[in-house]
Amino acid sequence: MQSAFGTNPPLRTDAPSAGPQPLDPATRATIVALGRALELHDPALARSAAYRAAVIDNAAAALALAPVDHAAALGGALLAEVAALVTHARPATDGAVAAAVLGAFLVDRATGCHALADAVRHQCERWDGRGVPRGLLGPAIPLAARLVAVAHELVGPIEAGGTPHWLSRAGRARSLAGSLLDPDLVAALTDSLTPDAVAAFDPGLDTTLARLEALAMAQADESPIAALTSIGVAIHAADRIDEIASLIAGHVRRALHAGTVGVMSFDPTEKGLRVVAEVGDLAAATAGPDTVHRLTFFPPTSVVRTGTVHAFARSALAPSTVEGRFLDLICAESELGVPLDVDGRRWGVLWARTAQGGRELGTADLATMRLAAAQITASISQATRVADLEALALRDPLTGLGNRRVLETTLRRIFGRPSVARQDCAVIICDVDGLKVVNDTEGHAAGDAVLADAASALRHAVSDVPGATVCRIGGDEFCVVLDGGGMLLGQPVASRAQQLFARSGPNRSMSCGVAVAILGVNTPGELLRAADDAQYLEKRSRRGAADGELLEIGGRGGRRARRDH
Known part of the structure; x- marks a missing residue:
């Protein structure tokens, strides 16, 4: 690309000599695979990556980017933090260079696309030549890497579901222009961040992948x-x-x-x-x-x-x-x-x-x-x-609800966020009362019907609650996860489910325990144990010890067993 932004000298002795090449189908397919893997591993990182790509794509016309540079920059923006798939951790500030080099190695091995790998490898170079890993100066830094660096500063770290603080991030990027960042690219990208453009950004992986495919359509x-x-x-x-x-x-x-x-x-x-x-x-x-x-x-x-x-x-x-x-x-x-x-x-x-x-x-x-x-x-x-x-693998065949694996995945995602961002999440543990009696006296078909009605009651109880997940996690045990609104809605949802289930047939009830992920609850296991304790106390207070005493094993929050008389 010939422009005010400079050209990209060859950085590798093994690079093809015929000039820059477009992303071939195998490379685009690998970008899709790595992007999907990042999305599953850490949705927040994937969301940040999609925003970076959107920022670059938004300014592409103003920069008159060639399709090859455009595609490399979009791919680099998506895969800038791909090393997290190997390290299983977000790159810390002091480890960003090592993560970039590792990520470039992964991209290079997976795609064979040197331009894309260089966009990831050199994202930590500085415009003033004091960066790493090679200390490249100014226009010697690959254009795609410079674009990724500016987009990274404009987006910053965000959580799953969050949005960048555009004004403050733009101010930070301008303050770094000429030292850390290419000043012309900073001006072009920040000027393109109009309110209408920002409102149209789609932080989804699909949009960026579609843009890559569209760029491919423009090639030979x-x-x-x-x-x-x-x-x-x-x-x-x-x-x-x-x-x-x-x-x-x-x-x-x-x-x-x-x-x-x-x-x-x-x-x-x-x-x-x-x-x-x-x-x-x-x-x-x-x-x-x-x-x-x-x-x-x-x-x-x-x-x-x-x-x-x-x-x-x-x-x-x-x-x-x-x-x-x-x-x-x-x-x-x-x-x-x-x-x-x-x-x-x-x-x-x-x-x-x-x-x-x-x-x-x-x-x-x-x-x-x-x-x-x-x-x-x-x-x-x-x-x-x-x-x-x-x-x-993910659905309970009797009720159609998610199974324990879905519950574990949902809670793992929630607890992957900072503690302050999960304080309004709650779980509700529900246990169908008297299911064993139904199975013993009326048969397992009748017991299955009771479980199906319990599942229906739970579904309806959360039908208007965004971010709710309902799972069957044991024989007569269900769990509801409220990813937001847990403090306000936890108990009303539990009560609603109990009322609906009671109306579904004679002598039907379920015991429910609610726990909220307040500060101090650091793992999914702790949250589940707190809800389990609350459910146990409710069941014991409602049933007493007359019909099958409930015994707690292993202290508070341990597993319980039923002893029938």
Whole structure:
């Protein structure tokens, strides 16, 4: 890039000599995988990363960034703190350089993209040449690394769900301009932080990944063979069907030189085709993702009806035909469609269009479409199986609630925040009274019905409470986590659940104990034990010792056993 911001001299002896290269499909797929892993490991770090990328993307036009620099800066912003995946800790101030070097090593090994690795490695260099790890001076610092450094100062550390303090952070960045930070980049990025721009920032990983894919679309077209080869690499990093569809649609579009490529799924409830993904110039013509097109008028539905290939071009159609009118409506020259059959059932359609006046798609393009369709259906089948396995792993099969693993994950996330940020979180431990008697006298089917009604009562009790998670964690034991509003809502939610359960059948009750994550409660185990103690005291006060004395084992907060007489 030639501009006031300088050029990037080669920093590595093993870098390719042909100049900067765009992020290839495998690199983008690896960025997706590492970004998703960071999101699962530490949502707050992932949120900060997404904000950094948004800040850079917001100023890209003003900086006239080349696509290669733009992509490297966005990827560097996302992966600047990726070392946390290995160290299992957020990088401290005095360890930021070591974390950057380790992160660059991981990125370099995983992606093979030196520009991206250098953006991570050199984020701690200083404009005045007094930084590390190499003491690079001014424009000798890679442009992407300088952008990441400025964005890092503008965003600062934030917690999950938090937002940067833009005014104070901008002031801090300006104070560091010329010493720590590139002064021209500081001016450009801070000037771009208008109220409207900040309000439009989406701190989600999906938005940044979509921008990376859009930048890739601006790069050179792929051959059909290269596109189909890269599809197999890319889909391994995608974990959702819409991601898979978008990735493949992008590769097919480049392979066919099409205007737009899309994937639609059959929606039996709506009796139409639902847009899953669209990539290209004509995407807006179908009104965007989740739009449903009725089977009665939308031409690609012939593929779903018949299971055969759908192909038409303007040169072979009379203007009065349905297909001809449709091409006029969307300003297209031609369209191809192939069916998507997943595990023996008609799932949807893959279609491609060219813009009016462009090349016509023909039979020679069908081989590429069919191969891409095979990749999509295999990926959807795999994703569906993974989703089913995850549901089995995370859901209680009887009640449909989360299981103990969901509870542990939720509490681990909450206790990953500073103590002051979790003080309004609470847990409610609920135990169904007399379930053993029901099982012994009426059978386990009746007992299962009681548990299902208890689960329903808990669901309804938190139906209007944001951030609530309900889990079944034992035979007759449930737990509700309130991630916010716990001090105010904990007891009312418990009381509401008890009332609803009591109305579900005769002689039904549940004992509930509430505990709030106040200062001094330092682990999930301590919070659960406090709620367990409160639940035990309520059960004992309500039942006494007449019907099965409750014994506490191991002191306060220990496990309890029931001794029946």
